[in-house]
Amino acid sequence: QQPVQSPQAVILREGEDAVINCSSSKALYSVHWYRQKHGEAPVFLMILLKGGEQKGHEKISASFNEKKQQSSLYLTASQLSYSGTYFCGTGRNLIFGKGTKLSVKP
Amino acid sequence: KAGVTQTPRYLIKTRGQQVTLSCSPISGHRSVSWYQQTPGQGLQFLFEYFSETQRNKGNFPGRFSGRQFSNSRSEMNVSTLELGDSALYLCASSSQDMNTEAFFGQGTRLTVV
Numbered sequence: 001q002q003p004v005q006s007p008q009a010v011i012l013r014e015g016e017d018a019v020i021n022c023s024s025s026k027a028l029y030s031v032h033w034y035r036q037k038h039g040e041a042p043v044f045l046m047i048l049l050k051g052g053e054q055k056g057h058e059k060i061s062a063s064f065n066e067k068k069q070q071s072s073l074y075l076t077a078s079q080l081s082y083s084g085t086y087f088c089g090t091g092r093n094l095i096f097g098k099g100t101k102l103s104v105k106p
Numbered sequence: 107k108a109g110v111t112q113t114p115r116y117l118i119k120t121r122g123q124q125v126t127l128s129c130s131p132i133s134g135h136r137s138v139s140w141y142q143q144t145p146g147q148g149l150q151f152l153f154e155y156f157s158e159t160q161r162n163k164g165n166f167p168g169r170f171s172g173r174q175f176s177n178s179r180s181e182m183n184v185s186t187l188e189l190g191d192s193a194l195y196l197c198a199s200s201s202q203d204m205n206t207e208a209f210f211g212q213g214t215r216l217t218v219v
Contacts, residue, residue: 042196093139
């Protein structure tokens with residue numbers, strides 16, 4: 001079952017904050033977050049595990065609500081380098097959502 | 107440490123032909139997953155191999171198949187190509203399971219004409 005991401009796209013000015021959400025209709029045991037820049041491969045950002053454990057990027061934070069089957073990625077004080085498409089992935093097969101396109105403008 | 111290598115990077119094929127794509131995972135990684143990426147559809151899971159066994163399969167027709175060799179290298183085959191198969195095919199490797207990070211290759215851009 002493909003997770004649902006929102007919003008589909010967001011435009012920010014440098015220094016602004018953004019939240020990207022990921023929700024699933026199935027029970028979640030872990031959530032992965034990846035970022036893909038145009039023409040490049042997706043790059044790992046973070047894994048959130050059931051029970052509260054997190055592994056990943058020190059400058060990006062995320063939450064995982066097992067009960068609501070949701071995860072949110074928090075991008076604070078955005079930089080130009082944050083631009084790209086963000087994907088959340090869930091399940092043993094690592095099924096990804098359709099992505100959220102983030103554009104950070106100067 | 108070398109990353110995930112996919113070959114070829116670009117491929118143009120004619121409808122009805124078949125194609126084989128290759129993926130060499132990071133040394134020591136035993137899990138290889140394949141994804142199809144098209145505009146608007148994101149990353150669609152094709153299948154995952156672990157220690158030469160297909161562990162999981164996505165919702166794709168039987169024309170899509172794969173295999174993994176004893177050195178963990180994986181190949182993906184698409185037979186009887188259709189125009190709709192044009193996409194970026196990505197493979198990802200990880201050490202064990204989906205509770206560890208996956209490393210993606212640069213992908214193979216397949217165009218079917």
